[in-house]
Amino acid sequence: QVQLQESGPGLVKPSETLSLTCTVSRGSISSYYWSWIRQPPGEGLEWIAYIYYSGRTNYNPSLKSRVTISVDTTKNQVSLKLTSVTAADTAVYYCARIGRSVAGTGYFDYWGQGALVTVSS
Amino acid sequence: QSALTQPASVSGSPGQSITISCTGTSSDVGDYNFVSWYQHHPGKAPKLMIYDVSNRPSGVSNRFSGSKSGNTASLTISGLQAEDEADYYCSSWRSGSTYVFGTGTKVTVL
Numbered sequence: 001q002v003q004l005q006e007s008g009p010g011l012v013k014p015s016e017t018l019s020l021t022c023t024v025s026r027g028s029i030s031s032y033y034w035s036w037i038r039q040p041p042g043e044g045l046e047w048i049a050y051i052y053y054s055g056r057t058n059y060n061p062s063l064k065s066r067v068t069i070s071v072d073t074t075k076n077q078v079s080l081k082l083t084s085v086t087a088a089d090t091a092v093y094y095c096a097r098i099g100r101s102v103a104g105t106g107y108f109d110y111w112g113q114g115a116l117v118t119v120s121s
Numbered sequence: 122q123s124a125l126t127q128p129a130s131v132s133g134s135p136g137q138s139i140t141i142s143c144t145g146t147s148s149d150v151g152d153y154n155f156v157s158w159y160q161h162h163p164g165k166a167p168k169l170m171i172y173d174v175s176n177r178p179s180g181v182s183n184r185f186s187g188s189k190s191g192n193t194a195s196l197t198i199s200g201l202q203a204e205d206e207a208d209y210y211c212s213s214w215r216s217g218s219t220y221v222f223g224t225g226t227k228v229t230v231l
Contacts, residue, residue, distance in 0.1 A: 035220070044124060044225040045159075045167070045210050058218050062122045099172065106155025106214045107172035114166065 002027035004095045004112035012089075012119050018082040020115060022095030029053050029071065033098035033105055034078040036069060038091040039114075046091075050098060051078060085119045092116050125150065125211055125223035132229040138199040141226045143211030144192060149221055151192035155214035158187055158196045161225075162207045170209075171196060198228070206230045 008020035022034070035050040049059045049069040059067050068081045082089060092114040099109030126144040133139040143150065143158075150156055158171040169178050171187035174194065184199045194213070198205055211223035 037222075045161075045212075045222040046124075047212075047220040047222060050220070060122055060219060061217070094166065096167075099169070101173050101176065103154060103173045104214075106153070107157035107169060107212065108159070108167075109169050109172070109178065111166040111168075 002097060002110045004097065004110055006093060006095050006112045006115035008115055008117070010116060010118060012085055012117060013121050014086055014119055015084055018080070018085050018089060018117055018119070020080045020093055020095075020117070022078040022080075022112060024076045024078070024097075029073055029076045029078070032100070034071065035096045035098055035108060036078075036080045037094045037096055037108070037111075039094070040088070040091040043091075045094075048080065048082075048093075087119050090117065090119045122215075122219070122221060125213060125221055127209075127211060127223040127226045129224070130227045130229065132231055133198075133201045134231045135201055135203065137201050138197060139201060139228065141196045141198075141209055141211075141228070143194040143196070143213075143223045145194075145213055145215075145221070146192055149213040149215040150189065150194050152216065153214045154189070156187065156189055156194040157212045158185075159210045159212065160205075160207045161210060167210065201230055203230050 003025045036048040051069045094114045095112040096108040097110040159167040161167040175187040
């Protein structure tokens, strides 16, 4: 079955840019939407953004000004960039595939293990 | 972007049934049948338990069921087992083509 693995620096300084990559294996990135979701320590899940393999994107309105999601179909990877980070951006960041049903694309069916990113000087 | 509202905690004894509510608005839960539920054990990847309000993915126990009425969706766990102890999150499609998660519910098996 599809496997997702997040990777990137575990420590980012305040005001800098957080960059993460999600590598998809045992499946193709094509024909699906892919998403980033995060969970700050002790808090709930927060949806960040999604991207279609062809490049169509959408963002959480509260993060839109700082987030960029991109896809590289040749490498089977989805990437996330979050600029001007603060301590509030400290979280476990998950990559997830958006599933498809007869009704549509309303759920996340495969998730990575998550990557903890700490924002601190 | 405001989260969907879930109770902070729900508990039950083994064998009992519990229900977790997920309250949204007419811009998300009330207007779309794209409600899903996730089980999250700390340190692990969240697991999809219910999609499209009431559908179970292959491999998920039929002890888990979902429903929706108006702006509120519900997840019921019947025949509660020790392994069901985890955090549970609902999610919904929201107008504007975005997603929103619930605040999360900690399920404790007494």
